[in-house]
């Protein structure tokens with residue numbers, strides 16, 4: 001029995017738009033609700049969300065019962081972090097703050113077994129192999145890994161051609177907030193120089209034949225992003241949606257003229 005087919009990767013490689021939700025609550029319940037809401041994928045954010053391996057595992061287990069494909073963003077692109085997260089069974093990972101081609105090559109090696117990388121051989125003990133049931137996992141896992149590296153600095157933009165060309169990097173994920181901040185436009189991702197840089201990254205990523213990803217929090221931005229070639233599209237995050245819904249409901253509270 002080989003590693004499970006990465007349905008999200010397969011759809012993205014067919015050029016299909018796949019939209020999803022950022023999960024930063026570290027809640028298996030929120031993950032389960034999101035996973036059955038119609039998203040193609042749900043990303044468990046361990047960079048900005050208070051996630052641990054235990055909470056990531058619980059959310060992966062919750063998502064397993066839903067149509068949504070699981071994605072994990074690791075806090076940092078270190079080999080040991082990627083090894084532990086992949087052993088939990090996720091096959092699509094996003095690595096933040098990849099600024100150079102050297103870093104891209106390092107994380108690409110970290111997510112694949114020897115022959116294509118340096119991923120440690122612990123899967124037989126882990127959820128990734130269903131605790132030993134998937135006996136051919138190690139020999140088939142590499143092809144089912146989908147690695148996105150985040151381009152979110154001016155240096156990464158300068159190195160986009162080398163980063164995108166890196167073997168084992170399947171997609172480039174633009175982080176608008178961090179990119180704009182690094183370019184000197186804190187809180188202003190719509191600034192013209194930032195948008196020009198993003199358009200350049202999209203063009204060079206497309207030229208390299210790689211998948212383009214990003215996240216938007218404005219529904220009006222979804223279609224324009226797809227028109228620019230984005231197929232791995234974040235539609236927002238659980239925290240902001242929950243907060244908005246609570247504020248909107250509270251605002252509906254009836255009042256009376258107390259006697």
Ligand SMILES: O=C(O)C(=O)C[C@H](O)[C@@H](O)CO
Pocket residue numbers: 022048150152174175176177178179215
């Ligand atoms: O820099 C960005 O933008 C991202 O990487 C996405 C954010 O981290 C995400 O949490 C939305 O703010």
